[in-house]
Amino acid sequence: MNSIVLTLKESPTVPLEAECLSPDVFAPLRRDEIAALPVFLGKHQHRLDDFFTVEGDGGDEMEIRGDVGRVKWIGRGMTRGKIRIVGNAGMHLGASMKGGSIEVTGDAGDWVGAEMTGGSIHIRGNAGGQLGAAYRGSLSGMNGGTILVEGSAGMEIGMRMKRGILAVKGPVRDFAGLQMKGGSLFLLGGAELRTGAWMIRGTIVCGKPIPLLPTFSHACTYSPTFLRLYDRRLHERGFSLPHRLGEGGYRRYSGDSAVPGKGELLIWQPSAGAPG
Amino acid sequence: MLRITGGRVYDPANNINGEIKDICISDGRIVSDVEGGRTIDATGTIVFPGGVDVHTHVAGAALNFARAMIPEDHRRSAPMLRTAHRRGGIGGSTPTTFVTGYLYAGMGWTTVNEAAVPILSARHTHEELRDTPIVDKTCCVLMANNEILLDLLEAGEIERARHVAAWQIWAAKAYGVKAVNPGGVAAWKWGKDAKGLFEPVPGYDKVTPAKIIAALAGIVDGLGLPHPLHLHCNNLGAPGNYNTTLETMKVLEGNRAHLAHLQYHAYGGDDWFTMKSESAKIADAFNANKNLTTDAGAVLFGDTVTITADGPWQHLLYKLTGRKWGNLDVENETGCGIVPYTYKEKNLVNAVQWAVGLELLLLIDDPWRIYLTTDHPNGAAFWRYPEIIHLLMNADFRREQLKALAPKALKRILLPELDREYTLFEIAIITSAGPARSLGLPHKGHLGIGADADVAIFNDTPDVQRMFAYPRYVIKGGEVVLEEGEIRNVVEGRGYVVHPSYDEKVEDYIRPLFQQYYTMSFENYPVEVERLENPHINSCKSEG
DSSP, X not given: OXXXXXXXXXXXXXXXXXXXXXXXXXXXXXXXXXXXXEEEETTEEEEGGGTEEEEEOOOSEEEEESOBTTEEOTTTTOOSSEEEEESOBOTTTTTTOOSSEEEESSOBOSSTTTTOOSOEEEESSOOOSOTTOOOTTXXXXXXXXXXXXXXXXXXXXXXXXXXXXXXXXXXXXXXXXXXXXXXXXXXXXXXXXXXXXXXXXXXXXXXXXXXXXXXXXXXXXXXXXXXHHHHHHHHHTTOOOOOOTTSEEEEEEEEOTTTTOOEEEEEEEEOTTSOO | OEEEESOEEEEGGGTEEEEEOOEEEETTEEESOOOSSEEXXXXXXXXXXXXXXXXEOOSXXXXXXXXXXXXXXXXXXXXXXXXXXXXXXXXXXXXXXXXHHHHHHHTTEEEEEEEEEOGGGHHHHHHHHHTSOSSEEEEEEEOTTOHHHHHHHHTTXXXXXXXXXXXXXXXXXXXXXXXXXXXXXXXXXXXXXXXOTTSOOTTOSSOOHHHHHHHHHHHHHHHTOSSOEEEEOTTTTOTTTHHHHHHHHHHTTTOOEEEOOGGGGOEESSSTTTOEEOHHHHHHHHHHOTTEEEEOOOOOSEEXXXXXXXXXXXXXXXXXXXXXXXXXXXXXXXXXXXXXXXXXXXXXXXHHHHHHHHHHXXXXXXXXXXXXXXXXXXXXXXXXXXXXXXXXXOHHHHHHHHTTSOGGGGGGOSGGGOOOOOOHHHHHIIIIIHHHHHHTXXXXXXXXXXXXXXXXXXXXOSOXXXXXXXXXXXXXXXEEEEETTEEOOOOOOOEEEEOOOOOTTHHHHHHHHHHHHOSSOGGGSSOOGGGSXXXXXXXSTTTO
């Protein structure tokens, strides 16, 4: 399978909009055609090779090298193939993506996987806010697919998400799962304020104690069987849920009764003496 | 000078039904003959008078509020990029001002009536209408919940109310008078609604919705306005509301009225689960009341945003949908609510609404009295009119569409039994000749000598929807604005205004009320006529 390597020449002074960086666009093109693809710096149109050196030919695989933290919309709406970013990635990475996979070795910006419906995104470093979220005004955010973040994440992650899996190893900030409509949100490193505010349905699993809204009420403490299925799948990607019997259980809270919603918050509670 | 030759002409006002004849244009008007100038070979095309939209919402504070509320719709809609001839903008449920003009003209519509303008935001409305190019504009000022007028009705001072109303019409630089949920929006300020036509409006002892309707219809006719009272009846959208609509027809007692978006007022049943079409009863009563005109307010399935001065209804709709809700309180004059909405085939209520709009268009026997609208953007965006034309002209296509509905819905509607198919002649009536007549614009909606040269030329193909969506040529005021499917010449439209006569001393009555109750100073209130582009003022005397 052909693959193409793009290396950033110099970080742009203002964000570069590069919706063309997608296997769907690259696949049928020769190297010279790829080099001529349009990108936008502010309101000015440029060629892709004004900013990147292009090696290899079009194919389903793409590697982007260098700090592309100021390059927006990489993998927007992609349906297939693979993007590997060696370095940091900019805002709207994989927004509206439908399939394929994206891996980032560094950090990523805001709105990663916003309104995505399929595929997977794996961030080795930290991510910004609004992961898998709905854009302003939209009824629903991510509707399928997987987003995994090994570091921390920002505000409003999983906002209005409807389906799919979003897991963050490190801590996340306020309003995780805001107005969540479905899907599964794993906050293994805990969260700051107002987690699950206005959630209607869906599951938020917390690996650490978090401050709770008063509109969530305690239902029971148990070890849901379905979490083992999630654990098996996430374990393959290097994410583990604290779920083993005997080591503790999950306190289940339902809410947000301010909406009123039927969502659930599952907060891991280790048994006394068990390793936290 | 321009000659359109070889086209099949549909000009119902002059009883021309598909005759091949030349249309000659000089100085923006239709003339009997021209020497020289450009000739458009219209062989194989059909020639219509430019479309006239009797009820639409394309400018003003409420529409702008809606625009701001639906960024998700703007993202979905394809941008209209700037060309050498036109500005950029976006379409969707609430197109931007310039794009509104391009889209209307782009389907051959050349006159629009903005149907709901509070005086307090009339200046804003006129500024936006000025930025809506090509089409000619009229607008209707909201009155049925204006507290100064309601107080006069309470006191029985009908004569003074007439002068105040006339002053207000001129202050808003309006063309007609709109009544929305008479009394209901005033009641909404107390958290209530006006559901019974004969029950006093909250806050008043004697004023009832029926009195407001009768008084305003009388005032409009007494002032000799070219367009009758433009009436949005009480209980819009509610199951069982057809009774209110029938009662309203009686209350009008022979006064002229235009019943806006009749589809939303023709439901039977007791609640959302039993809601059904009562279009047959409404159509029968309407057919018998020759004093009335109406527009369909048809619904098409898909996403849109609902905007109306009917504040209480919009609050109910928000409660039903759980989606976004915007509410505006326009001081002493009216209110407004905004809720984004999606009409779905499988939803029983939506299926009934979709059917009722079409049923009314098919059951009302006189096309001169019912006009094509979607109450843009409430039922669907105006640029979807060609879809409705297709549904009206092709009964087989309608039957095909019925298959998408929930089977339960078929028992609640009459549409499966209706075989009527509109002819091109009738389409020309409901899209142009009829609404122009109802608006009282004698130079619009026809192609006779002396008419404004607003002409739409369509390719004559069996694909009706495509044909009416993409005209071959559009001519506005004698200028060719669209050629080969592309806007190539953007002209300015006109603003039609009425100036009914009133006693100047009425200002002495209004000024102190104003200083007491309004946030705006009296001097800043009336819109200057200079705000309008190409104002055409009708003093209401010749018609009166």
